[in-house]
Amino acid sequence: MxxxxxxxxxxxxxxxxxxxxxxxxxxxxxxxxxxxxxxxxxVPDERLDKLAALSHPKKVTHAxxxxxxxxxxxxxxxxxxxxxxxxxxxxxxxxxxxxxxxxxxxxxxxxxxxxxxVDPARDIDSFNLELVFADLMIVERRLERLDTVVRSARAGEREAGERELALLRRIKEGFEQEKPLHAQGLSTEDVRSLGNFNLLSxxxxxxxxxxxxxxxxxxxxxxxxxxxxxxxxxxxxxxxxxxxxxxxxxxxxxxxxxxxxxxxxxxxxxxxxxxxxxLLGLISFFTLGEDECRAWAVPKNTPAVKAAGRVHSDMEKGFIRGEVIRWDELLELGSLAEARKRGALRGEGKTYEVQDGDVFHVLFNV
Ligand SMILES: Nc1nc2c(ncn2[C@@H]2O[C@H](COP(=O)(O)OP(=O)(O)OP(=O)(O)O)[C@@H](O)[C@H]2O)c(=O)[nH]1
Ligand SMILES: [Mg+2]
The missing domain is CATH 3.40.50.300 (P-loop containing nucleotide triphosphate hydrolases)
Known part of the structure; x- marks a missing residue:
């Protein structure tokens, strides 16, 4: 990040x-x-420090x-x-x-x-306006180009272009009213379709x-x-x-x-x-090995298989399942081995959404 x-x-x-x-x-x-x-x-994280104190890895890596x-x-x-x-x-x-x-x-x-x-209120407003202005220029440029493309497109290919034109015209109007994009109440789908433009607001x-x-x-x-x-x-x-x-x-x-x-x-x-x-909707999960105890930041609702991919691409490719335990439960039990013995490790599949504070052990096969 x-x-x-x-x-x-x-x-x-x-x-x-x-x-x-x-x-x-x-x-x-x-x-x-x-x-x-x-x-x-x-990123300071007391949970990671406590887990590290438990397992004495060679290395402790914060997110x-x-x-x-x-x-x-x-x-x-x-x-x-x-x-x-x-x-x-x-x-x-x-x-x-x-x-x-x-x-x-x-x-x-x-x-x-x-x-x-010194006038913080003025500086905040004027900066927010700068962002809107920068985005307005991007949108205007794209509109010009797209307009020509849509005009010369064949009927069947026109629809997607016209949808984009309509969206761009709508946000242009918002920008002209000095509204940053995140204050324009767009649907998630619209926001996603604007992703490539890197709009600052x-x-x-x-x-x-x-x-x-x-x-x-x-x-x-x-x-x-x-x-x-x-x-x-x-x-x-x-x-x-x-x-x-x-x-x-x-x-x-x-x-x-x-x-x-x-x-x-x-x-x-x-x-x-x-x-x-x-702001970014991130959570942390932990991996615990003999060599390294580490915190990883991922967006909320990340499926286990993607979270595994953050740790190593092989883990995503060869994902079998995850073993999961909450950091504080693990702390109480003392070690992953003890948790496994007591059946305290949950087996979770590819679609399990990794939670903040999970200790996550990936079983994989490549
Ligand atoms: N008294 C006081 N002075 C500050 C504070 N923050 C920054 N300064 C002073 O303001 C001056 C500018 O600080 P910088 O951090 O260089 O500002 P900048 O935004 O990086 O400046 P540019 O890179 O030139 O745009 C320095 O002399 C700082 O010591 C503060 O909290 N209190
Ligand atoms: Mg500076």
């Missing part, structure tokens, strides 16, 4: 990126640096989220004048499973805001308010304030990127102590992972 960090210049994107990935990319360079930063967040920090100030409204994102940034955006919009919400005269003043969006040190005690209040504005289908979180980044330099104990003193709440990696899982 890939999360792309976007937002205005100097909103704190790289600071948040560092906080999330324990990275050390330069911040506050103001050079309009064109480089992308790529890193990963290890991870890839994070990409792109340079600031994306604009599509000026794209006609050649100011759109670079091909490299556009490719990252197209690939993104979700977007994280970093919004500056702290006053600090030393860091100039590109719009001249269809992607799950996490709005991240980058608040100042002086506001950390108002974190929840600020989230509630902007949640109303950001719209349904989006998540809102407020945190102080700079503090979170600096806490990475401390030991775990020291950081925990600081968090408690300052009332900082859940650490940023854990918070953002959780929100991303919710």
């Amino acid at each position: 890939e999360l792309v960090i976007v937002g205005l210049a100097r909103s704190g994107k790289t600071t948040v990126f560092n906080a999330l990935t324990h990275g050390h990319a330069p911040t506050g360079t103001y050079t309009g640096e064109a480089e992308l930063h790529i890193g990963a967040v290890k 991870d989220i890839q994070v990409v920090d792109v340079p600031g100030g994306l604009t599509w409204r000026g794209a006609g004048r050649g100011e759109g994102p670079t091909p490299q940034v556009q490719a990252a955006l197209d690939r993104a499973d979700a977007l994280m919009h970093v919004v500056r919400a702290s006053q600090n005269d030393a860091v100039p805001h590109p719009e001249g003043s 269809a992607k799950p969006l996490l709005t991240l308010l980058n608040i100042g040190e002086e506001d950390v005690s108002r974190q929840e209040e600020m989230e509630a304030e902007y949640r109303r504005q950001a719209g349904a289908q989006t998540a809102v979180a407020a945190l102080c990127g700079k503090l979170e980044m600096e806490l990475n330099d401390l030991s775990e104990e020291e950081a925990a102590e600081f968090r408690a003193d300052l009332g900082l709440g859940e650490p940023v990696a854990s918070r953002i992972s959780r929100l991303s899982f919710e």
Whole structure:
């Protein structure tokens, strides 16, 4: 899963990126640096840690989220004048499973805001409009081409084209009313048929308010304030990127102590992972071997045979059945061998939908 960090210049994107990935990319360079930063967040999971403590594998592997920090100030409204994102940034955006919009919400005269003043509500609206505008351009281009194709098609081949034309015209109207795709109330089928266009306003969006040190005690209040504005289908979180980044330099104990003193709440990696899982409808299952104990992220309702394919393609091809037990039941019984002996492992077929917290052992044959 890939999360792309976007937002205005100097909103704190790289600071948040560092906080999330324990990275050390330069911040506050103001050079309009064109480089992308790529890193990963290890998804914290106490369940995995407990399972690992039980079975002492050689290696413990958490699920991870890839994070990409792109340079600031994306604009599509000026794209006609050649100011759109670079091909490299556009490719990252197209690939993104979700977007994280970093919004500056702290006053600090030393860091100039590109719009001249700090106003998170304005920045949220204007970013959402940028996404709609980018999508409108894609849809208009496709409409032009499709219109010609449909006109010259033979009668029998026209129907599918006309259906697509109708859908594209409908969402174009929505865009013209400044409605992002996820606010247009489309059917799942329609959304799926638009999948190839990589429309940005269809992607799950996490709005991240980058608040100042002086506001950390108002974190929840600020989230509630902007949640109303950001719209349904989006998540809102407020945190102080700079503090979170600096806490990475401390030991775990020291950081925990600081968090408690300052009332900082859940650490940023854990918070953002959780929100991303919710936004994308992901769950985690675990595999437990002598070599490796590992967490895997898959969409809810993933059938066992597909989940097996995440672990290894041979397991999908040669899938016989799965042996499944909930992580906490296994913890109580002490080991997979003990669970098997007591008949506590459930046998599940290809279509079983893997559940959050399942320990999943695949029997396969290639
Ligand atoms: N006081 C304070 N300063 C911050 C915070 N977050 C970022 N800054 C400062 O704001 C400046 C810009 O931060 P960056 O993380 O480089 O912002 P950016 O969005 O990556 O900037 P560009 O890549 O240039 O668009 C730096 O000087 C940061 O130290 C914060 O939470 N509090
Ligand atoms: Mg940056």
